[in-house]
Amino acid sequence: MHTVDRGPEPSGLGSVRRKYTPRWVRHYRDGHGTKPSDSKWRDFHENVSNAFSSLCGYCEEICKGEVDHFRPKSKFPERVYEWDNWVLACHTCNRKKNQHWPSGGYVDPCAKSQRARPESYFHFDTKTGEILPKSELAPGRWRKADRMIADIGLNAYHHLKQRAQWLRLVSEALNAVNDADNEELIEFVASRGTELSSIARAWIQQQGYSYGD
Ligand SMILES: [Zn+2]
Incomplete structure (x- = not known):
């Protein structure tokens, strides 16, 4: 896992966000109405794929990929149509990640600050091929990295x-x-x-x- 710069949001996303976000917020935050069935993020799959160079934002393997909501839709409905919340994920990583969001969340592949970037959390054992939390991390940060590896199965x-x-x-x-x-x-x-x-x-x-x- 490494830092990816998504670049600016694609044109046309703003109006989609304004139109479709309120239903998600009403359903998941306010408990009203049925679960929305729109999935307009799929219309932006190519933008997300290009931003991630067709590589999964988590396992870095080349993939057709899906638009993953880094902060899950059910817990962050106001972010369903936010460009900053979309990550290209292979089917395997996306399925494993699902609606999980542990307290403290996961390491954001597109984090802006140096401290929040994947490079600050992870290193690799080139003998075994494992991705590992950096040993010098403070306990809370170490657990966040370790949890992410376990939940998404990055060492499968x-x-x-x-x-x-x-x-x-x-x-x-x-x-x-x-x-x-x-x-x-x-x-x-x-x-x-x-x-x-x-x-x-x-x-x-x-x-x-x-x-x-
Ligand atoms: Zn993956």
Whole structure:
């Protein structure tokens, strides 16, 4: 998981938000009316997908993805149509996350402040492929990171396998090309638009390579 800059909200979202948000608020906050059936966020799937470079905001694997409401609709109905609340999530992560929102919430992949960013919470074990809470975190922050990993299943076997395979492939490719091509390959692998780049950046640094960020 790493920080993603979504960029500005797409044009046309403002009027959709004004039109459709009140029903969600009435239902979930005020307890009136049936659950709204609109899902106009799907109309903005391409915008969200482009903002996240077609990578899941949680597991960083390439995906067609779905528009996930970072703060769940049932608990934050006033944010159902807020651009800042939309994350591209693969089907697996979205399903696991569901309507969960522990006290203190989760780590926001699009957090603006340095302290709130994923890079402040997580690091990677490049041997096992695991994403882990940073050990120096204060207890509350450590629990928030740990809870997120557990709830979304970020260390599920299929994710560990993907990460291990990717690092093996990168390593083999670096051994196979000459120094000039190495640089280009490292820049590509470390780029935030490339799948699994967080763990790749950690691995690259451990190998003593450098890259521009
Ligand atoms: Zn995912």
